[in-house]
Amino acid sequence: MHHDAGFGSRYRLQRALRAAVRWRCGDALAAPEPGPWDLVLCRNVAIYLQPESAAVLWPSLATVLRPGGALVLGKAERPTGVADLVNEGPCVFRRVDAARGGTRNGAGR
Numbered sequence: 001m002h003h004d005a006g007f008g009s010r011y012r013l014q015r016a017l018r019a020a021v022r023w024r025c026g027d028a029l030a031a032p033e034p035g036p037w038d039l040v041l042c043r044n045v046a047i048y049l050q051p052e053s054a055a056v057l058w059p060s061l062a063t064v065l066r067p068g069g070a071l072v073l074g075k076a077e078r079p080t081g082v083a084d085l086v087n088e089g090p091c092v093f094r095r096v097d098a099a100r101g102g103t104r105n106g107a108g109r
């Protein structure tokens with residue numbers, strides 16, 4: 001179990017996991033935190049951006065995801081114009097390697 005009990009319907013990660021978290025402030029439009037990341041959570045950020053800014057954000061986030069990694073967005077958000085991000089389920093977009101036929105790990109066929 002990775003969380004502490006005793007918080008009712010809420011969860012708190014165990015101390016060892018909390019200690020491994022690094023917090024940084026940054027501008028995702030200027031330079032997202034360099035990856036590669038298995039998971040990027042970017043919920044309800046793009047809905048407040050102008051379309052031209054969102055068009056900068058999507059390829060940038062795709063670049064920092066490792067092939068096979070997942071991008072989680074808000075319900076109303078779609079990463080348009082990036083062939084490497086495919087919709088896998090509600091709010092979840094998986095990075096595939098479109099240039100290699102859509103494989104998840106970039107290894108090709």
Ligand SMILES: C[S@@+](CC[C@H](N)C(=O)[O-])C[C@H]1O[C@@H](n2cnc3c(N)ncnc32)[C@H](O)[C@@H]1O
Pocket residue numbers: 026027028029030042043044045048
């Ligand atoms: C509506 S809030 C969503 C917060 C949270 N992700 C959630 O789902 O509850 C939008 C967030 O986007 C952040 N934001 C806006 N532009 C940003 C940018 N260029 N880079 C990083 N964060 C940004 C704001 O600081 C704000 O915290």
